[in-house]
Amino acid sequence: MNALFVLLLLTLLSPLLTANGKRFRLPTDPRAYLTQEVHWFDQTLDHFSPTDHRQFKQRYYEFLDYYDVSDGPIFLKICGESTCPGIVNDYTSVLAEKFGAALVSLEHRYYGMSSPFKLTTTENLRYLSSKQALFDLAVFRQYYQESLNSKYNRSKVESPWIVFGVSYSGALSAWFRLKFPHLTCGSLASSAVVLAVYNFSKFDQQVGDSAGPECKSVLQEITKFVDQQLPLDGVAVKDLFGASTVKDDVDFLYLLADAAAIAFQYGNPDVLCSPLLEAKNSKQNLVEAYAKYVKEYYLGKFGASLNAYNQQILKNASLGAEGGDRLWWFQVCTEVAYFQVAPTNDSVRSPRIDTRYHLDLCKNVFGEGVYPDVDMTNIYYGGTRIAGSKIIFTNGSQDPWRHASKQTSSPEKDMPSYITKCHNCGHGSDLRGCPQSPLNIEGDAGNCTSPEAVKKVRQQIIEHIDLWLSQCDYDGDDDASDFLGTARSMVSSS
Numbered sequence: 001m002n003a004l005f006v007l008l009l010l011t012l013l014s015p016l017l018t019a020n021g022k023r024f025r026l027p028t029d030p031r032a033y034l035t036q037e038v039h040w041f042d043q044t045l046d047h048f049s050p051t052d053h054r055q056f057k058q059r060y061y062e063f064l065d066y067y068d069v070s071d072g073p074i075f076l077k078i079c080g081e082s083t084c085p086g087i088v089n090d091y092t093s094v095l096a097e098k099f100g101a102a103l104v105s106l107e108h109r110y111y112g113m114s115s116p117f118k119l120t121t122t123e124n125l126r127y128l129s130s131k132q133a134l135f136d137l138a139v140f141r142q143y144y145q146e147s148l149n150s151k152y153n154r155s156k157v158e159s160p161w162i163v164f165g166v167s168y169s170g171a172l173s174a175w176f177r178l179k180f181p182h183l184t185c186g187s188l189a190s191s192a193v194v195l196a197v198y199n200f201s202k203f204d205q206q207v208g209d210s211a212g213p214e215c216k217s218v219l220q221e222i223t224k225f226v227d228q229q230l231p232l233d234g235v236a237v238k239d240l241f242g243a244s245t246v247k248d249d250v251d252f253l254y255l256l257a258d259a260a261a262i263a264f265q266y267g268n269p270d271v272l273c274s275p276l277l278e279a280k281n282s283k284q285n286l287v288e289a290y291a292k293y294v295k296e297y298y299l300g301k302f303g304a305s306l307n308a309y310n311q312q313i314l315k316n317a318s319l320g321a322e323g324g325d326r327l328w329w330f331q332v333c334t335e336v337a338y339f340q341v342a343p344t345n346d347s348v349r350s351p352r353i354d355t356r357y358h359l360d361l362c363k364n365v366f367g368e369g370v371y372p373d374v375d376m377t378n379i380y381y382g383g384t385r386i387a388g389s390k391i392i393f394t395n396g397s398q399d400p401w402r403h404a405s406k407q408t409s410s411p412e413k414d415m416p417s418y419i420t421k422c423h424n425c426g427h428g429s430d431l432r433g434c435p436q437s438p439l440n441i442e443g444d445a446g447n448c449t450s451p452e453a454v455k456k457v458r459q460q461i462i463e464h465i466d467l468w469l470s471q472c473d474y475d476g477d478d479d480a481s482d483f484l485g486t487a488r489s490m491v492s493s494s
Helices: 004-013 090-100 130-151 168-179 201-240 251-265 267-280 284-301 326-335 355-366 374-382 400-404 449-470 479-493
Strands: 016-019 024-025 032-035 039-045 055-063 074-078 102-106 161-166 188-191 390-398 417-420
Touching: 004 201, 032 055, 039 130, 055 130, 074 130, 074 168, 090 102, 090 449, 102 130, 130 168, 161 449, 168 188, 168 374, 168 390, 188 449, 201 251, 201 267, 201 284, 201 400, 251 267, 251 284, 251 400, 267 284, 267 390, 326 355, 326 374, 326 417, 390 400, 390 449, 417 449
Parallel strands: 074 102, 074 161, 161 188, 188 390, 390 417
Antiparallel strands: 016 024, 039 055, 055 102
């Protein structure tokens, strides 16, 4: 994309989002967004340099229909590893109405239309990190507070803030409360992947557990057959799955592993397992049955992109906002890993998906010396031993990502953890409902196999937010005032 205008236009019209690096379709229901009216903010490029004062335009949204101007809180919905085309109408909108809150959402640096550079070379990506993103949120928080005060002709009002996020943005939500406790009254960290994991074999183990013995056995049988056939006639195998453009065999095996995992991650287990078990019982060709699922559901209805599995495309630094897969892989390869390797025994995915495959991908796509130092990431944030306070952790029982989250409560720190248990409770079910494709308006839990399980966790969320808002008071907080003054000067002088 040579012209910036063309790049931005393509981003605006793009029908895809990303989740942990894999792109899928944006919701098309006009009720899916509370607002898509774009606002812009001048953000600092490098928060850690005393001499580099460059800035870039960062996109954000606000929704004030439920806002109680007199004393309403501000709910900050963090956008994660994707383009952010508006404020999604999930369960946070219900919470905003209940608490009279303003809703505001900031697009993550580099993703969507908030990219500092046209080219995403490895050198240009050096400012893409969770640490920079957290400072983005902190500085934006002060900017928006002042903007809102100006809008309503108020002076020196410090609203109570609650921060929300799902998945990677759920981790950012927890980390924001950890690193900037004076800037928020509490955090909801839904399916928050706070633990950087080098060899994440528990991901595949959970896929098998969520599938159940029969479906798991069928998936293993399919994987074994494909593994055997690829060296013999890889072209025919890939053509069967509509994936002839994926040249590398292990990239292709990763595609097949993701296609299975996504069914459990996003609350659609029966879409995968029912036709496979039917094919097994009627003695149909299992590989053809799985290929049908991959083409019609994963690549079709769900909208996954083959480009996410093509390392030649991942290496392309000229795609800009269209290269969201490359951006997330950079964060994976430099900070958090989450390498979804095959377990030593009883794996659903191919054993060829190992640590060496991931490290070679990082080297091939981004160059020599790029690899994730997960020990440093976990030292910085604490992993599952995070020493924060007033953070709610929630996870779905069938979600493979929950093993990178905090699944035990720390009552002494007021950090409760809840598991929403049901047959199709996956990633972010507490906010999104189940299943998650297509989007459930207001996070409707009606299609969850146990709506009561979701409602029970949501009631806990409401009670914690209510308590933390009642305890939150910025008045007289010298530390908060000092930081806000610093943030104010950063914005005005940059």
